[in-house]
Amino acid sequence: xxxxxxxxxxxxxxxxxxxxxxxxxxxxxxxxxxxxxxxxxxxxxxxxxxxxxxxxxxxxxxxxxxxxxxxxxxxxxxxxxxxxxxxxxxxxxxxxxxxxxxxxxxxxxxxxxxxxxxxxxxxxxxxxxxxxxxxxxxxxxxxxxxxxxxxxxxxxxxxxxxxxxxxxxxxxxxxxxxxxxxxxxxxxxxxxxxxxxxxxxxxxxxxxxxxxxxxxxxxxxxxxxxxxxxxxxxxxxxxxxxxxxxxxxxxxxxxxxxxxxxxxxxxxxxxxxxxxxxxxxxxxxxxxxxxxxxxxxxxxxxxxxxxxxxxxxxxxxxxxxxxxxxxxxxxxxxxxxxxxxxxxxxxxxxxxxxxxxxxxxxxxxxxxxxxxxxxxxxxxxxxxxxxxxxxxxxxxxxxxxxxxxxxxxxxxxxxxxxxxxxxxxxxxxxxxxxxx
Numbered sequence: 001x002x003x004x005x006x007x008x009x010x011x012x013x014x015x016x017x018x019x020x021x022x023x024x025x026x027x028x029x030x031x032x033x034x035x036x037x038x039x040x041x042x043x044x045x046x047x048x049x050x051x052x053x054x055x056x057x058x059x060x061x062x063x064x065x066x067x068x069x070x071x072x073x074x075x076x077x078x079x080x081x082x083x084x085x086x087x088x089x090x091x092x093x094x095x096x097x098x099x100x101x102x103x104x105x106x107x108x109x110x111x112x113x114x115x116x117x118x119x120x121x122x123x124x125x126x127x128x129x130x131x132x133x134x135x136x137x138x139x140x141x142x143x144x145x146x147x148x149x150x151x152x153x154x155x156x157x158x159x160x161x162x163x164x165x166x167x168x169x170x171x172x173x174x175x176x177x178x179x180x181x182x183x184x185x186x187x188x189x190x191x192x193x194x195x196x197x198x199x200x201x202x203x204x205x206x207x208x209x210x211x212x213x214x215x216x217x218x219x220x221x222x223x224x225x226x227x228x229x230x231x232x233x234x235x236x237x238x239x240x241x242x243x244x245x246x247x248x249x250x251x252x253x254x255x256x257x258x259x260x261x262x263x264x265x266x267x268x269x270x271x272x273x274x275x276x277x278x279x280x281x282x283x284x285x286x287x288x289x290x291x292x293x294x295x296x297x298x299x300x301x302x303x304x305x306x307x308x309x310x311x312x313x314x315x316x317x318x319x320x321x322x323x324x325x326x327x328x329x330x331x332x333x334x335x336x337x338x339x340x341x342x343x344x345x346x347x348x349x350x351x352x353x354x355x356x357x358x359x360x361x362x363x364x365x366x367x368x369x370x371x372x373x374x375x376x377x378x379x380x381x382x383x384x385x386x387x388x389x390x391x392x393x394x395x396x397x398x399x400x401x402x403x404x405x406x407x408x409x410x411x412x413x414x415x416x417x418x419x420x421x422x423x424x425x426x427x428x429x430x431x432x433x434x435x436x
Contacts, residue, residue, distance in 0.1 A: 081202025132159025
C-alpha cells in the first residue's frame, strides 16, 4: 500500500470541536466521473462526420457488444434505462390489475413505468445483508394477481438470487432484472443482467458504463425482444419477419431508440468497464474493511458473489451513540464528502401515498381494478435501515493517501463520540467549521 498509515489517538480533537481537518487532500480529481478520453471523442466525431445522427450503424454495434459481453441472444438499445424498463414491463404482457413485487429502496424508474401498463406495484421489505428485495417478505405478499417480480441489485450488490429465482419458479412469475447499478457484477459466476427473463441497464452519466443517456434491454426470449421492438422502434419493426411487421406504420406509440452519438460513447465505455471497475473496487474494498473494523456494515459480498460499486453506502453501528445527522455533520467538518442516501423510499412518495398514480390513463375510469392505498409506514424494516445509511464517494480514481485520510476522519469522530454528543447537546459544536 502506498502512503503512510494514519491512526487517530485519544488526543485528536475532531474538527467539529475545533480541531484540524483529517481530510486535507483535494478529492475532486479522485471522484471525477465519467472518464472521457480522446477515444470517445473520436468515435463521436466519426458519427458526426458520417452525418446519420438517427440510424447510424454504431447502435447495432453497441448491441452486438452487449450480446457478446453478456452472452445473451438479444440486446435492444434504448434512449434511457427508464424506456428500457417500460419496454420490459410491456413485453412481459402486464395488464391492468396485475401485481408486481418490487422494492421500495430503489430508483423510481425500477417501478414507476409499470404504472403506464396498469400494473400495480406491491412494495416489499428489503433484506439487510444484500439490500435487495427480501424473498421471505415478498412471498407473503403474493396473491392470485401477482405476475412478476422486479429484482434490483442496489448500489452494485447482487440480490439473493437463489431464493428469488426459486420464488419466481414456484409461483410462475416473470423476472425483470434491473441491473443498472451492477454492470460487471456476478452471482455464482453468472453476470448480473443475464439472470432474469428480461434485464435492463441504465447508461446514464453516473453509471459504470455510461453513454450520457441510454439504456439496454437484454433477453434470451425472442418473443420479449420482438414485443419490445414493437413498442418503440418503427425502423426495427420493418425488419421483422413475422406478423408483428404489420405494426411498422405506428408501433405502439413510443419512440425509444438511442441516439447514435450516445451509442458511440457507450461502446468505448463498455470496453473499459472491467479495468475502471477494478480500480474503484480496490479502493472501496479497502475502505470497507477499514470501516468494518470501526463497526460499520459495509456490505462486503459472500464468496459466490462479485459486487461492484455504483455508489458506496455503509450502515452505521446499532450502538452508535449519536444521530446519523450529527455523524454526517462531524465527518463533513473533517473534510469528508458524506450525505444521506440519495434515493427516497418509493412507497413514501406522493405519487403513491396521495393516490396520484390512479390519474394515469391505464387506471382512469376502470371499475374492475381495485387500487391499493399506499401507507408511508408500511415497511418498518426498510424504513429503519434506510435511516442508518450514510453515503460516501465511490472514489473511482483515488489513491490510498486520500482513502487513509477518510479512515482517519472516521476514527477521530468515533473516538470522541461522547464528547461530540455532549457538546452538541450544549449547543457548543463549532458548526461554522462545517463545509460541503
